[in-house]
Amino acid sequence: MIRSSLLVVLVVAVAGCGSGQAKGDLLQRVKAAGVIRVAQTQANPPWNFLENGKPAGYDVDVANELAKRLGVAKVEFVPSNFQSFIAGVQAGRFDAVISGQTITDERKEQVDFSRPYEVNGISIFVAGADTSINGVADLKGKKLAVTAGTTQAAFAKKSIPDADIKTYDNATLGLTEVGRGRADAALVSRFQGAFLAQKNSLAVKPAGPLLESEVNGISFAKGSTAFKQAVDQALGDMISDGTLSAISKKWLGGLDMAEQLKGV
Incomplete structure (x- = not known):
């Protein structure tokens, strides 16, 4: 009986060690x-x-x-x-x-x-000639581009529920939609948006202050x-x-x- 109990203890101990080593x-x-x-x-x-x-x-x-x-x-x-x-x-x-x-x-x-x-920080990006959007309040009812799965997308759903939110696979696509007039604004990181606009010659610009720091x-x-x-x-x-x-x-x-x- 003692040997059986000891064997059980040893098996449990070895199993525990094996589990840790497996992970x-x-x-x-x-x-x-x-x-x-x-x-x-x-x-x-x-x-x-x-x-x-x-x-x-x-x-x-x-x-x-x-x-x-x-x-x-x-x-x-x-x-x-x-x-x-x-x-x-x-x-x-x-x-x-x-x-x-x-x-x-x-x-x-x-x-x-x-x-x-x-x-990082979330910025609103609008078309280069747009002066009507300068903050969250101006996005009500607007077509808004965000990247799927990002905190920008979560911010939009939580803080701008009245916007028509469109999701894209990456920020370049969203900013391109804004530049071509197919979306009113995009939520993108300030650094990323500026980089993409310059690199791809997109007619977009940041508007207003940072909405949220990350x-x-x-x-x-x-x-x-x-x-x-x-x-x-x-x-x-x-x-x-x-x-x-x-x-x-x-x-x-x-x-x-x-x-x-x-x-x-």
Whole structure:
């Protein structure tokens, strides 16, 4: 009887250990694999996009630098979208999302986040000749373009219920609709909208003040304690040694993201 009870205890203990090892910690797994799979929309400039067929932008440079500091040799960039990021992390289709994902209480219930690595803000973009829209109140009954699955889309549904909200796969499509007169306005990040307007010669402009500020983090599977600690340390070092400032100035029109993150 004693031997039987002891055997049960040992089986339970081994099963518990096996479960933990099966899950493992993300940091250990990516180091062993020598590659970290990073999800991005690849259609969200200047944060992340394809340039001559290769991933480029602020988020891409952050991901590459982060991998180097984690001791991981390669970054595999996986195309995805805001609607699929959380499910993809949970299913293990990629290891982390580095794609301007806003830290929200709802998302924190489903995935873990790093410390903030960028801040952003929602702007209204209108056609270049439009002077009638300068704030949320002016959007009542208007055709409003947003990117599906983003916090801009959530803001529009919550704060502008009387608008005719149209969703698109990326911000370029939404801004193009505004420029062509098929939508009255678009909700886009201030930096992204300005970048896209210049790059694609779109006749759009920001209107009014920022509607809402966003704090963005890197997301990954819940319970990845060692990974989070290593990522937070690496990001902190990138901020203190000037690396994040250099990356942001390269892609964000001279903006120093390290300065923007102070006090966040």
